[in-house]
Amino acid sequence: MPSAPHGGLGRRVAYYRSVARLTQQQLADAATIHIGTLQKIERGARGASDSIVESIAAALGIDPSLLLADRAQASSRIHAAIPALSAAIAAYDVPDDGPVRPVPQLRDAVTEAVTWRVGAQYVQIVRRMPDLLSELFRALQIAPTEQHAEIARLTASALRSADAVAYKFGAYDLSARLIDLMRWAAQQANDPILSAACAYVRTETFFAADAHSQGLRALVAAIDQAAPPADVTTTAALGALHMRAAVIAGRGGDVDAAELHLAEARRLGDHVPEAVYAGTAFGPHSVRIHEVSVAVSLGSEHVNRALEVAREWAPPGALPAERRSGFYIELARAQLWSGLPDDAFESLKVARKIAPQHTRDHRWVREDAATLRRLKRADAETLTSFAEWCHAT
Structure with a gap:
């Protein structure tokens, strides 16, 4: 295993430990490493393997990339791990033999992956996701009827976390395959909220191809098919689709459509508390952020709106x-x-x-x-x- 550079790593570990208000002993216990090992790392007397860095980061509740003295290492690890994601989904219908945890444990693992995704902790995703996807594909094959829909939902959510890495790091072909599989899993779940989330994520393929008008048509079709806003969950699902439609309309230069969808997203956002719904953050603050995105997408005649928003508001922590x-x-x-x-x-x-x-x-x-x-x-x-x-x- 390669070691992270000594001095930079030690300083970062000590800094984030102080931020977390942990003693060396407390951090060592939480990371399940010997306190002497931690002490040597912090004073730069030794490096740390990938597994130790990840254990310390997990104990601190941060992404491992924050501890690496040369953060280029994080991107290198992500790019190197992307083929493993591709291999995992290639065998989605013929997964390798292996263990399958009970549904509650799978649920916890997928929830953790969603937390990594919305927190932009991509190192964690690429390290854990290939094995988790393979396990979920196995689970789908052997699940009793009463558990099949939930495992399909969990599989779709895990595929979305994997797609976040593929898309952000430019592996657009892999991203498109992951999204297709996400839609495949959603069909097995027969869940309209999940179907709306799939339509939201599918927009990435249109962004990547600069196919903005086609992407807007796909989102409008998804909006027409979405469940009416009868409760918080359905309201958030519909609002997220309008929010996404506003952005892709802005990218395509369609001012009227962008403003129409943004207004509808704002209206729906005012009826729900800010939260992550079915894997997508939605609420008044998310709509405000997308208001800036739409203004920037529409270009120079509209960017003043982005500056106005920033003068009076900042996204809460x-x-x-x-x-x-x-x-x-x-x-x-x-x-x-x-x-x-x-x-x-x-x-x-x-x-x-x-x-x-x-x-x-x-x-x-x-x-x-x-x-x-x-x-x-x-x-x-x-x-x-x-x-x-x-x-x-």
């Missing part, structure tokens, strides 16, 4: 990390287009602090960092460091 970092990434683009490069760079740094992996591999971050580097050559050191971190050219 309770929102999922991926969604909060996305707000600052979108805001940075609006600020850059508005001639505010210093503000744009500050927004990118905030996004990086919230969700480093989501930020580092975001296409817009690389583009904006490269633009900032050209515009502000006098501030070379900090800007160059950031640009190199996110591979801006």
Whole structure:
């Protein structure tokens, strides 16, 4: 196993341990490692294997990428692990023999994976998801009738977590296959809420292909087929579809459709508390973030709306990390287009602090960092460091 660099790792472990208000003994116990091992790591006297880094990160409740002295290691691990996801789904109908845990344990494992996804903890996903998917495929084959629908729902949710990594890291063909399997599992669950979630996620394939008008048509069809907003769950499912439709309409330059769907998302969002519903964050705060996204998608004549939102509001810390970092990434683009490069760079740094992996591999971050580097050559050191971190050219 490769070891993380000594000094940087130790400083980060000590820092996040202090943030968590844990003693060395408490952290060592929680991570199930010897306190002497932890002490040596913190003072830079030794490195740590992948498994130890992940145990410490799990005990601290953070993504392992935050502990790596060279965060490029996290992206390298993710890219290296993506083929294992592909192999796991290739055998979805003929999975390898192996154990299958009881449904409550599978439910807990999938819930944990959803937490990693909304928290942009991609290292955790790629390390655990291939085995979990294989286990869920086995479970589907042997499940008694009364458990089949729930296991199908769990499988669809796990596939969505795997897709988050594939899509964010540019493996679009794999992402499309994962989404197709998610829809396959949802059909077996016969769950309209899950079907709406599948339509929401499927939009990624249209984003990747720049097929915005086709994506909008698919979402409108899903909206027409969705359950009416009779309770919190159905309201959130429908609202999320309108929220997504507003963004893809904005990307396609359809102002009227973008405003119509955003208004409907806002109306529905006002009727539910902010929360993660069927794997998608929805509520008044999520709609506000998408208001910024729509303004940026519509281009220069609309970016002032994004700046207005940011002047009076900021995403609360309770929102999922991926969604909060996305707000600052979108805001940075609006600020850059508005001639505010210093503000744009500050927004990118905030996004990086919230969700480093989501930020580092975001296409817009690389583009904006490269633009900032050209515009502000006098501030070379900090800007160059950031640009190199996110591979801006």
